[in-house]
Amino acid sequence: MEFLLQPLTLLTFFPLMGVLVILFMKSDAKNAIRWVAMATTLITFGISLWVLTLFTSSNPDLQLEARYAWINVAGWNIYYYLAVDGLSILLVLLTAFLTPISVLSTWTAVEDRVKDFMIFFLLLEVGMMGVFLAQDLFLFYIFWEFTLVPMYFLIGLWGGPRRIYAAVKFFLYTMAGSILMLLAIIWLGNQGKTFSLPELIAQGGIPENVQMWLFIAFAAAFAIKVPMWPLHSWLPDAHVEAPTAGSVILAGVLLKMGTYGFLRFNIPLFPSATLQSAPWIALLATIGIIYGAAVSYAQADVKKLVAYSSVSHLGFVMLGLFALNAQGISGAILQMVNHGLSTGALFLLIGMVYEQTHTREIKVYGGLWKIMPVFGTIMLISALSSMGLPGLNGFVGEFTILLGAFGSKAIGSPWYAGISAIGVIMAAIYILYMFQKMFLGPAGEITRAHNLRDLNWREILTVAPLLAFMFWIGLYPAPFFNLMAPAVEKLLIGY
């Protein structure tokens, strides 16, 4: 009982209660199933807020630890070990926050096999929470791999026309990286006689030549997930084919698992390899920023445009992380949240209009703002947030990252930051181009052909919380930075 009542255990596994209830419901009771899923995710969000109240932001260490011996025989020191600190608290909150929003967005969009959809969705939430909370490498690996399974089904069952291709590609690509990480985890566990992350970090002392190999093995898993250029090619396929809620979670949370992985594992575990590779990662990140932005501009499909913009935005996060100074890293953590909010909002909004028109081609739209003024306004705010307009969240994150990257000793040259700054301008170009083609000007063929309605209350309710946070972070980011500052400082002690 004591085991189950740990706040973090409850937070991770509560969605299973919903799964259990839904499992015994009739599959044609669609609305009831939706309500159960909604209630479950809302309660989970409530638990995450409770965790936030228990969290001490001035404490740089892991908190609210739930630690029990799990497989503790024959030299296997594997623990069930969940804990949260300043590096992960925001991502935990983001996950708990985005899941009910995604569930709400499926209310009318998913009519087929609602029961299975909600079961997979709730299982996905368990996996994501586990990834951000697990402090034992074995446990982490299980959660990490497990998230693939529900996401694979979400894309493959409810996706677009090329969904099978996209689902299998997503699965194999991601698995390719994580199996290398598996070997590195086993190596570390063998060497350190424990799989517990804090203990392994404290032990340190991994020989330099080995460190680089382990760093690469972990980085393979995380870089594919982020995705860093040139490992990004699964992302556009997965995003375009995934159902809206899947895209939101994919962009909002799953990609962050990659950047979080670098932050949680690579940087503290392999300090000398991190220092050596920082310029190279900065180089790849910069290429990703420019490449993602350029390719976004060339897209005819609006969902693909947003998907490539993720490559660009996550490039900023990587640049910030490997600046290896307080500004860079805290900017990167904040930018992870920002990207989840603004890209999540963009995917939701695109999904809402797609539900009515069933096309995502930019050029067939036009003049949407006149017909759907509320939709247009919300879209504009989200777009501006995504391109980093001052006063909105994106600006705070990107600015802090660039500031960190300019002065970074680890990266060694201000040029990376300088070139990356061009990416911000390019973002403005492709986002505004998209907005102009779709929302301004004369009404396009699709706009005329359909009797389009503006957003209804449910849809507004879906995006409104995201908008609120865009303004909050944009205008007063201090509380968010305060949550992570001590933990970031502690992380940087070795550098």
Next chain:
Amino acid sequence: MQLDYKDFFIILPLTILIAWACVLLLADLFIPKERKGITAFLAALGLVVVLGFTIAQTGHQGTSFNGMVILDGFSIFTSSLILLSGLLGIALAYGYIKRMGLERGEYYTLMLFSVTGMMLMTQASDLIIVFLALELLSIPLYVLAAFARPDLRSEEAGLKYFLLGAFATGFIVYGTALVFGATGTTSLSIIFGASPSLLLTIGSALLLIGFGFKVAAVPFHMWTPDVYQGSPTAVTAFMASGAKIAGFAALWRVFATAFPTPSVDITEVLWVLAAITMIVGNLTAISQTNIKRMLAYSSIAHAGYILMAFVPYGNKEVMPVSIAAGLFYLFSYVVTNFGVWGVVIALEKFEGAGLGISDYAGLAKKYPALAAAMTVFMLSLIGFPPTLGMVGKFYLFRAVIAGGYSGLAIIGVLTSLVSAYYYLRIVVNMYMREGDPVIERETWLDITTAVTAIATVGLSFFPQWLFLLAGSATLKWF
């Protein structure tokens, strides 16, 4: 030589089993043709009783018949696993052979004889007994493979298995002879202390080839796809796990306890064997369209993973971990394997229909529980959480890395990435393509599939006791 009760205590379970098999052979004559189910129940009863005796031997150790047979944790673990395979094999066969018109009482009796041979194999501590056990386990299997006569594919499978199996036995006998020539003995514990010689190395290499045939390691795997495909599916299921356990038990026992001396040379050979077994098994499985053939290649690939963990066997520190990991993996493989074959049997129709991978299209819509079970098994075979297969692979890779063979481990993980592709294809068919499959339902089949699926997921959360068992059942040097 004086025999006392202790000698018989050591081989008590298999004595009971073979006596029971003989009784059943006679009793079967009096069981009417339409009620052969009774034979199945009697055979299963025998296995349960013997399983009880085997487990009751836990903690006892010793050798008997002048060091010819041995009882230890290793033999108890593997014997129990073999008995479990026998039970699951009967559960799968019960409805299947009735439905396919193959129901003859000998089926179960032959299975019992084969199980006895497998159990003797795990207890053999002399190369002569290895040979004896090998024949006892193989000959009933040859007959079972051809059990669907006059179906040509089944006859072909039986003949092919027989010819190649006999060939493999030849290698073992010849290897035994050379080892005897080098050391003057066939007893494993005495061979252990022998000084290294070329003859000994060649002898052990020949033995390795023989065992390689039995566990279906590349390049000695040629028989596997045809035999797996042609044999009645219930036989394939039993063969795929039972024969594999026995083969690995013999391989481990002989090499770990008798041949540490030539390990310098053998390790390199094992390295190559494991690598090509994983590569060929997984790559060839991709192009299969028949599920039985695909699973045959998958079983080859899994033999490769287990072999991979055994590569560092010459390292005294790592060898027990290698074998414990192998034992753990065999357990998870047995559980998953019977589940998979249960699903295959549920879809199979007469004349080999319903065995195409495309026949699985649309399964999830009509039979969601069956499709979910199959998904669990596929994930377990890939080595994905939350399944037993993932914990097992973790253990295997740990042994290889502890032995310092990271290159081999990388080949291992890359080939399991390849395997994800063909296992996922079944999931894709079941869930994401339209189709109208019809399944055969039968109580014991349903129970087997359900129990193995639940065990595959459930035990992955509570693997401690299995770790302990496998860890304490491992082999040590004399």
